[in-house]
Amino acid sequence: MSDDIYMNIVEAIIFASDKPVSNRVLASKLPDHCNVSEILQELKSKYTNRGVNLSKVGDSWAFRTAPEVAEYLIVEKTVQKKLSKAALEILSIIAYHQPITRAEIEDMRGVSVSQGSLEMLFEANWVEPRGYKDVPGRPATWRTSKHFLDHFGLESIKDLPGLSELKASGLLARNTGPSYLNSNNINN
Amino acid sequence: MSDDIYMNIVEAIIFASDKPVSNRVLASKLPDHCNVSEILQELKSKYTNRGVNLSKVGDSWAFRTAPEVAEYLIVEKTVQKKLSKAALEILSIIAYHQPITRAEIEDMRGVSVSQGSLEMLFEANWVEPRGYKDVPGRPATWRTSKHFLDHFGLESIKDLPGLSELKASGLLARNTGPSYLNSNNINN
């Protein structure tokens, strides 16, 4: 019974929060002797095969409706905004190569990264800055956000579709050997 | 199993809706042979003794956090924010004239005390009620809290600079220059 109350607290906190709640925050609300991860696993299993699931988003947790019942939930027609081809490409490059600098993205696409595409990704809150690369000039690097994981229903970046195949085929390598093809050289 | 899917749908619809959902709406989403009331009762019992309950609101349904865990849902937020000018003024009046009624504050400021400003002070935990004034109507009086002293680094309310000190500091000096030197006139 005393264990149940902690699970209830975790359940209520995640339910009430307007964004995913991290393990750390949950732990701070519970007595030290509570094993938050265990409680979460148990809670998650309670919500298995239900209309609402407990989803892990990075190191955080949120309730989301089960994809199986989506067709019954056309609650609101959201405005469908087009993600430009360039923005989509940049998003996948950042997702699969993170952390990555702007110059590296430009190398891969052979063209410069337009401000518009990037702003689109920032506006959608899918991409965020992640420190600086330790090379001359210390360029800023980017990565995908927790919201990106949430939006695409991924538990972690490791769950990106086709990640292991891409890795195995060597396509996630950054250095392309001869630099003739680098945009820098082409542009100069 | 086929029954479960209907319960899942009901669960997901109520969860995802931005307002309580009526029986009628639920019934419209389910096949005719479904007994919505029965499904709801079953779903409700699933959420008994949990951190989130299925509550009936009029003739509609919504998920609500259980009252038992309410205290764990208090979110502490640190906000980098300045008080509004009105709130600051009210705070200073309360600080210098405590205990004071709302009507007395309104007398001093010449305008009514907005709920927003007051809520801000209560939320910041700087002001607290302090009994009633012994005049007809017995209006509530307010005073500053211990947290107020804490925040402003005062040992006691007596440490607030007095009127004579304010005068000596020049803060109460009137604009004594000829009126044609006032910026208002210059600008006009």
Place this chain on the structure above:
Amino acid sequence: MEELHNNFITSQDSNKNEDLEIIESDDLFLNLEGFDGPIDLLLELAKKQKVDLYNISILELAEQYIKYIENVKKLNLEIATEYLVMAAWIAFLKSRILLPEEEEEEVSSEEMSEALAFQLRRLDAMRRVGNDLFELKLLHRDRFSKGINIEEKKIINFEDNTNLSDLIISYSALIRSQNLTDYVPKLKKLETIEVALSRLNKMMNSHQDWTQLSLFLPKGLDIRKSVYDCSVLAATFSASLELVKKGEIELKQSVPFGDIFLRPKVGGKHE
């Protein structure tokens, strides 16, 4: 936290296929607008070979690219430099592939070809996974978040921002604004005729004969120093005139500026 509820969908541009057809039909209506730069064009040309990207012919690709750019050039002189630089590089690569390998070259044509092929495969892979991403169970499309926003009880700490001087300045401004009233001169206290009259009336009873008016003044009056004392003198004189008017007393003065005497009038109230 604001959440964008816009679902993004991918734009699969249809004009790209048209471009390919244009290339294939050797039609001269070429343009580069459908392409995101030379690599993009190269990738589309490579895909046109209809083989696995691992087996594309770089030589054929180079020829097609040069041909395509030449055709565009004929129509439109404003080709972005990057397409031309790539054309030059591709031409160079082509010559390297065709000519026998020379020993002193730093990078072999094979390595260069492989680097290009790799870049094309990688870009193609990024496009594919980009589309795959949108096949996932998306929030607001396949999964929904809680609809009702439950009011969280919040404790807000105002971080150090409002400090004691803000408080004091605010209070001072308030007090200052209240002191801004109109100037009202301080009224001087003066003896009224009514007061002098009642004193005179009281004292009259004990004086039946001519009596100096100055004896009816309060003791210790100093009209040289005190405005109030002056007003007492004036009020007393005025009061005496008032009594004469009422027919209660008589006044006499033998010379200008001389002493003034008074006595109850015969048959008057004070007799």
